[in-house]
Amino acid sequence: MGQLNAGIVPVTPFQQNCAILFDMDDRNGVVVDPGGDVDKILAVLKDNAITAGAIWITHGHIDHAGGAMELKDALGVDIIGPHEADRPLLANLENQARRFGLTDPVRNCVPDRFLIEGETVSFGEHVFKVLHCPGHAPGHVVYYNRAAKFAHVGDVLFRGSIGRSDLPGAITRH
Numbered sequence: 001m002g003q004l005n006a007g008i009v010p011v012t013p014f015q016q017n018c019a020i021l022f023d024m025d026d027r028n029g030v031v032v033d034p035g036g037d038v039d040k041i042l043a044v045l046k047d048n049a050i051t052a053g054a055i056w057i058t059h060g061h062i063d064h065a066g067g068a069m070e071l072k073d074a075l076g077v078d079i080i081g082p083h084e085a086d087r088p089l090l091a092n093l094e095n096q097a098r099r100f101g102l103t104d105p106v107r108n109c110v111p112d113r114f115l116i117e118g119e120t121v122s123f124g125e126h127v128f129k130v131l132h133c134p135g136h137a138p139g140h141v142v143y144y145n146r147a148a149k150f151a152h153v154g155d156v157l158f159r160g161s162i163g164r165s166d167l168p169g170a171i172t173r174h
């Protein structure tokens, strides 16, 4: 087993950090939260000789899931996650795109499999525990790799702030 590595690809006008998690040795991995700019994500995979075997979603906001169906078609892989509580958000992405005036093509997302608290997902030998962390979005999940002490937290934590709450489904804090 090679070392786990994470590459970041800023996508969408929101500059959301799409992540490519991969094994340093065999270059197999997954794409997490392809919100858009699918051509850019595909170019990064190609330029770094990384084979993505799945798409993992942390939650159903447009900047995290807006490009998932297009990327799924391009790669021929499954979309895994988030928790089913985000199904309504994922079914409403095209409306979100219109509301935000996005020009990038966005498609409503139907995951191949939803996740629940405590189960695991993996690629190669890299195993991630699924933590269901509702709040920012009802179906938000975190992918935690104990061996590498690495967690892909999506929007549960923002650098310098704690979770934005201006997107649909978020809990507003007072």
Ligand SMILES: [Zn+2]
Binding pocket: 059, 061, 064, 136, 137, 155, 167
């Ligand atoms: Zn979000």
